[in-house]
Amino acid sequence: MSTTATTATSVSLAVRDVHLAFGAHQVLRGADLDVARGGTTCVIGPSGSGKSTLLRTINRLIEPDRGDVLLDGRSVLRDDPDALRQRIGMVFQQFNLFPHMTVLRNITLALRKLKKLSEDEAVQVARAQLELVGLAAKADARPAHLSGGQQQRVAIARALALRPQVMLFDEATSALDPELVKGVLAVMADLSAAGMTMVVVTHEMGFAREVADTVAFIDRGVVLEAGEPAAVFETPEHPRLRRFLSQVL
Amino acid sequence: MDPLSTLWETFFDWDSMREALPEMLTVGLPNTLILAVSAALLGSVLGMLLAIAGISRTRWLRWPARVYTDVFRGLPAAATILLIGVGLAPLGMQVWGPNPYPLGVLALSLIAAAYIGEIFRSGIQSVEAAQLEGARALGFSWGEAMRLVIVPQGVRRVLPAWVNQLIALIKDSSLVYFLGLVASQRELFRIGQDYAATTGNESALLLAGLFYLALTVPLTHAVNWIDRRLRQGRSVAVAPDDADDAGLALAGETGLPTTGRRDPR
Numbered sequence: 001m002s003t004t005a006t007t008a009t010s011v012s013l014a015v016r017d018v019h020l021a022f023g024a025h026q027v028l029r030g031a032d033l034d035v036a037r038g039g040t041t042c043v044i045g046p047s048g049s050g051k052s053t054l055l056r057t058i059n060r061l062i063e064p065d066r067g068d069v070l071l072d073g074r075s076v077l078r079d080d081p082d083a084l085r086q087r088i089g090m091v092f093q094q095f096n097l098f099p100h101m102t103v104l105r106n107i108t109l110a111l112r113k114l115k116k117l118s119e120d121e122a123v124q125v126a127r128a129q130l131e132l133v134g135l136a137a138k139a140d141a142r143p144a145h146l147s148g149g150q151q152q153r154v155a156i157a158r159a160l161a162l163r164p165q166v167m168l169f170d171e172a173t174s175a176l177d178p179e180l181v182k183g184v185l186a187v188m189a190d191l192s193a194a195g196m197t198m199v200v201v202t203h204e205m206g207f208a209r210e211v212a213d214t215v216a217f218i219d220r221g222v223v224l225e226a227g228e229p230a231a232v233f234e235t236p237e238h239p240r241l242r243r244f245l246s247q248v249l
Numbered sequence: 250m251d252p253l254s255t256l257w258e259t260f261f262d263w264d265s266m267r268e269a270l271p272e273m274l275t276v277g278l279p280n281t282l283i284l285a286v287s288a289a290l291l292g293s294v295l296g297m298l299l300a301i302a303g304i305s306r307t308r309w310l311r312w313p314a315r316v317y318t319d320v321f322r323g324l325p326a327a328a329t330i331l332l333i334g335v336g337l338a339p340l341g342m343q344v345w346g347p348n349p350y351p352l353g354v355l356a357l358s359l360i361a362a363a364y365i366g367e368i369f370r371s372g373i374q375s376v377e378a379a380q381l382e383g384a385r386a387l388g389f390s391w392g393e394a395m396r397l398v399i400v401p402q403g404v405r406r407v408l409p410a411w412v413n414q415l416i417a418l419i420k421d422s423s424l425v426y427f428l429g430l431v432a433s434q435r436e437l438f439r440i441g442q443d444y445a446a447t448t449g450n451e452s453a454l455l456l457a458g459l460f461y462l463a464l465t466v467p468l469t470h471a472v473n474w475i476d477r478r479l480r481q482g483r484s485v486a487v488a489p490d491d492a493d494d495a496g497l498a499l500a501g502e503t504g505l506p507t508t509g510r511r512d513p514r
Contacts, residue, residue, distance in 0.1 A: 100402050
């Protein structure tokens, strides 16, 4: 399974000093994140640490109170958020496929309505994308008739069909039965190897170690430590990272 | 004559029924259907606007929708039909002349809109927030996401309630007789009542009742059928055949997110 054909020109991504509060609850307190052009950064940390929220500030599903998000060094906070999100693909824990549409339609919808492709062109792109995640045979099925792993691969295909420059993964395998995780991680690893700029929020430490070029540890809304996987996993410096790793490894 | 046969002739006088039948078929039935269906269509369009306004973040949309719904759901249908049919008659006079029929449709539509708006609103609000987030993440605006993703799912979920409203409309369409329709505009109830008045028995009215039942009972069963179908999804539950990926997901077609577990049933 290769996803090479899906990679558009990738960009570098930087998150600078992002703050966000939900009412009195301070979720992000100056989070920083760097992803090199074509790089993969895995974000790890305890639940409630702000991982998913941080991810959502990158494509502005949630607007940060303060701080900046840069693609190739240029702030995206003044861009039209809808146009920005077409450049940044996102994959969710619960897949968020549209249950009332076939797999194919899930993928062609944005191609037709946003990219203004003709029906034929959209179908062609969608089928090619499904082929790449190994689900060409499921084009006419409804999402509910697929396994969780298959649904997640469709969700990845749906995001990739728009030729994004960055891909965000929000605990993409957390809702999957254990035997289905591998197939989804394989697609993600392929995509990373193909040079997609990716931010992966994950509990899969094995994946972070093998696929990421940077691992960032976030706790209480701040990235406390970031570096190469070997350094983060073998010689963690921050005591809270050490405690976290002792709990999950 | 003994009371039993009097009773029988009051309700089952075949001659009265036979006399009324042609007009029931050629005038009453078409008019009832026109009133109910056009009010259902107009009421659904207005109801959708009310539903969207009702969930708007702008209070200047939410509030009027709320007040409208409270008023039109709270008034007796007969009162609303009279108020609109008579009250707006001078206005209607200028637009389409002395014809109460369009005002009857309008009144029925305005009442239906209040109920259908609530039905649509509850359906739309039952769609998981994750669906909106998924659509927004692809780059759809809020309006596009609502139109393409959220509303179609929400409406599907409340189709049974919507059909129930159609049944109510078929019955309520009888109330437009208040507005004084000309002969060719009479719907089932009015024709039944007119024949009952001239024949001196209720048989024609009973016949009208049978016509209503012929319309509403199948719809009631259609509701149950749609409901069952939405609950269970289509009968096929395809087992994924990929070797790498052997889990089953059985969420049916009700749009519930699945995590690969079987839903409790």
